[in-house]
Amino acid sequence: RDVLKESNARAEExxxxxxxxxxxxxxxxxxxGSGKTEILKRTISDLRKQxxxxxxxxxxxxxxxxSERLTPLGIPVVQANTEPFGxxxxxxxxxVQGALKHLDLDSLDVLFIxxxxxxxxxxxxxxxxxxxxxxxxxxxxxxxxxxYPLMFRECHACLANKTDLAPYLDVNLxxxxxxxxxxxENIVFIPLSxxxxxxxxxxxxxxxxxxRTKE
Amino acid sequence: RDVLKESNARAEExxxxxxxxxxxxxxxxxxxGSGKTEILKRTISDLRKQxxxxxxxxxxxxxxxxSERLTPLGIPVVQANTEPFGxxxxxxxxxVQGALKHLDLDSLDVLFIxxxxxxxxxxxxxxxxxxxxxxxxxxxxxxxxxxYPLMFRECHACLANKTDLAPYLDVNLxxxxxxxxxxxENIVFIPLSxxxxxxxxxxxxxxxxxxRTKE
Ligand SMILES: Nc1nc2c(ncn2[C@@H]2O[C@H](COP(=O)(O)OP(=O)(O)OP(=O)(O)O)[C@@H](O)[C@H]2O)c(=O)[nH]1
Ligand SMILES: Nc1nc2c(ncn2[C@@H]2O[C@H](COP(=O)(O)OP(=O)(O)OP(=O)(O)O)[C@@H](O)[C@H]2O)c(=O)[nH]1
Ligand SMILES: [Mg+2]
Ligand SMILES: [Mg+2]
Ligand SMILES: [Zn+2]
Ligand SMILES: [Zn+2]
Numbered sequence: 001r002d003v004l005k006e007s008n009a010r011a012e013e014x015x016x017x018x019x020x021x022x023x024x025x026x027x028x029x030x031x032x033g034s035g036k037t038e039i040l041k042r043t044i045s046d047l048r049k050q051x052x053x054x055x056x057x058x059x060x061x062x063x064x065x066x067s068e069r070l071t072p073l074g075i076p077v078v079q080a081n082t083e084p085f086g087x088x089x090x091x092x093x094x095x096v097q098g099a100l101k102h103l104d105l106d107s108l109d110v111l112f113i114x115x116x117x118x119x120x121x122x123x124x125x126x127x128x129x130x131x132x133x134x135x136x137x138x139x140x141x142x143x144x145x146x147x148y149p150l151m152f153r154e155c156h157a158c159l160a161n162k163t164d165l166a167p168y169l170d171v172n173l174x175x176x177x178x179x180x181x182x183x184x185e186n187i188v189f190i191p192l193s194x195x196x197x198x199x200x201x202x203x204x205x206x207x208x209x210x211x212r213t214k215e
Numbered sequence: 216r217d218v219l220k221e222s223n224a225r226a227e228e229x230x231x232x233x234x235x236x237x238x239x240x241x242x243x244x245x246x247x248g249s250g251k252t253e254i255l256k257r258t259i260s261d262l263r264k265q266x267x268x269x270x271x272x273x274x275x276x277x278x279x280x281x282s283e284r285l286t287p288l289g290i291p292v293v294q295a296n297t298e299p300f301g302x303x304x305x306x307x308x309x310x311v312q313g314a315l316k317h318l319d320l321d322s323l324d325v326l327f328i329x330x331x332x333x334x335x336x337x338x339x340x341x342x343x344x345x346x347x348x349x350x351x352x353x354x355x356x357x358x359x360x361x362x363y364p365l366m367f368r369e370c371h372a373c374l375a376n377k378t379d380l381a382p383y384l385d386v387n388l389x390x391x392x393x394x395x396x397x398x399x400e401n402i403v404f405i406p407l408s409x410x411x412x413x414x415x416x417x418x419x420x421x422x423x424x425x426x427r428t429k430e
Contacts, residue, residue, distance in 0.1 A: 031246045032334045032363060033355025063362050087365065089335035119247045120276065120304035120333055139354035140248025147278050148247060150302065168383045
């Protein structure tokens, strides 16, 4: 279909922009409420302590609620809403391209794209990113990788968030990891908690490695 | 678009089937892992105690994991997967029509359709149901109605699930209710817990009323 061809062409344009300015780009996806924004808040404040220059494109259907949670961090945040374009359930490469007009890529080391909360469709669209990351929160249960496999197949890392809630849940964290690796044996599995900071060292290390190895 | 016209035509065919056999049909939607299947398990066992005849069409992209959790209840469960048809992120009226071939509607009072876990696209499609119900679990946070408004606008009832976890979360249940009613002032808001059974009386009552008033 022409729409997909057009979308992939823009993704490649985005990708060469990012390559030219040496910006490491991460597309963060999950179900609604898994904790993408909360994770980004703590991630950005940890990275800034290491003088890493960050920005966020905040993808949503509507509202600026998530951007408002990130702007106090003092980094560039561009809100990209799909509602004016029909309410798409995923961020497209053209919306990312539009957002880039408001960013100075030369001043950045890493760009996070927080996608619309949806464990299905966003996995199908290339935005020009270097890596795709899926957040899976423990309250969702351990079977989601088996039931929504495409997302887990497409991603390079899986953050198992809200580990602080584990004592109150019937979910077995080890089983989550097993199910994730059953769908994708190469995915990096990182349990963490955006609330307590538990597990963030491994996640920050993964990002720093991505920044260092960006051509 | 022709696809939508075709889909709505089948939905109307489904609707007249349900009307002819006096079956009350509920389309249950949510994000992945909000607790649709867990809620259906307890709902069906409560209804069977009142000799209500139930069946479930279990919509998923892939796998029979959810049906396997429901079949032990001894009711008809039909698994409808979208993967063979391209992996749609929502159940369509044609899949429901296909599933009806495996059900004896004369032997039923209520039919639940558990949709694919997705807080966006399923809200756009009519299946021929009487009512749409959205499950929102407390761990997802209180802002989801404001960020994913279409689903809450389209639904007749909202089940705020996992209230047993409230003591461990920073989420304010009253705020969830306020946000839900801001988007849809007519929606019935029912806090409950599939784990403990808390709040199920109101939900069962809502279903019985639907069955009684089905023409
Ligand atoms: N206990 C606990 N709660 C968390 C954690 N991370 C996020 N939350 C809570 O989970 C809810 C949703 O978090 P968000 O950051 O809004 O999730 P999101 O994935 O960005 O949601 P959308 O952008 O709407 O899809 C909020 O109530 C957060 O406070 C965590 O590590 N532990
Ligand atoms: N504490 C608690 N956990 C619950 C409750 N309801 C469901 N769960 C848990 O939440 C997780 C997901 O529940 P499911 O019933 O699979 O959710 P679902 O909406 O059917 O998920 P999908 O069909 O995959 O979209 C499981 O680990 C359940 O045990 C509840 O009321 N309280
Ligand atoms: Mg968010
Ligand atoms: Mg389910
Ligand atoms: Zn969609
Ligand atoms: Zn979709």
